[in-house]
């Protein structure tokens with residue numbers, strides 16, 4: 001039984017990292033005229049009300065997007081990201097936050113496609129309502145890992161997948177590794193982007209995940225991590241990371257510029273790293 005609701009976490013530091021990387025990838029694909037497909041395997045509700053009871057429970061957005069809201073920034077990626085958030089909040093108050101489907105949609109062109117998957121009925125109902133009337137978007141209520149293999153390679157063939165599980169079940173880590181391995185074989189040109197949490201020592205599986213993916217002979221594998229506090233001995237999420245397969249040329253530089261500006265606004269014990277784990281063949 002699934003119980004994860006992203007509305008409790010929307011706009012936190014992990015969303016900042018994930019959505020900046022997602023937007024950077026979609027912008028890269030948009031640099032060429034040819035259309036592309038973006039798949040989002042764990043799409044969630046699409047847009048989040050930051051004044052809802054769920055969002056206010058821990059108000060995680062206050063140490064995330066609220067720190068950047070209406071701040072002048074130089075990086076063009078960061079400017080685009082903030083424009084995307086502003087588009088949902090035209091009156092100038094930070095009330096709504098775009099989930100990954102809304103971030104991707106914001107940067108789509110007329111002939112690009114967005115395929116969204118989620119398993120939970122409530123999330124899918126909200127997602128349908130938020131994405132209504134956009135002919136570029138298809139929503140599938142089905143298991144992410146089975147669905148991704150069925151829907152790839154997509155048409156248009158250029159594109160990317162965001163894989164963003166809640167990792168409620170430990171088995172999700174192995175399912176991610178198996179899925180990435182199969183996707184890369186089925187769709188060698190696809191960009192694959194996997195989000196993962198950095199947890200307290202007792203629970204952390206990030207090193208295992210990185211090592212497991214490094215053994216899969218994936219092209220241009222890179223890893224971007226953002227931490228906002230020291231690692232706790234037991235529980236708690238002190239940061240998160242993204243693993244990218246087929247990392248586009250010069251993406252690291254674009255992310256570095258954006259994250260260098262994000263860092264001082266999030267706090268004093270905040271760090272990021274960008275690492276190349278394998279080169280392209």
Ligand SMILES: C[S@@+](CC[C@H](N)C(=O)[O-])C[C@H]1O[C@@H](n2cnc3c(N)ncnc32)[C@H](O)[C@@H]1O
Pocket residue numbers: 002004006018041042043044045046098099100101117118119120123142143144145164165166
């Ligand atoms: C972390 S949230 C997604 C957040 C979203 N990607 C964003 O950035 O706005 C994870 C989502 O995965 C969904 N989910 C969990 N297990 C799934 C599965 N096996 N297949 C598809 N969706 C699943 C949950 O319903 C939840 O909405």
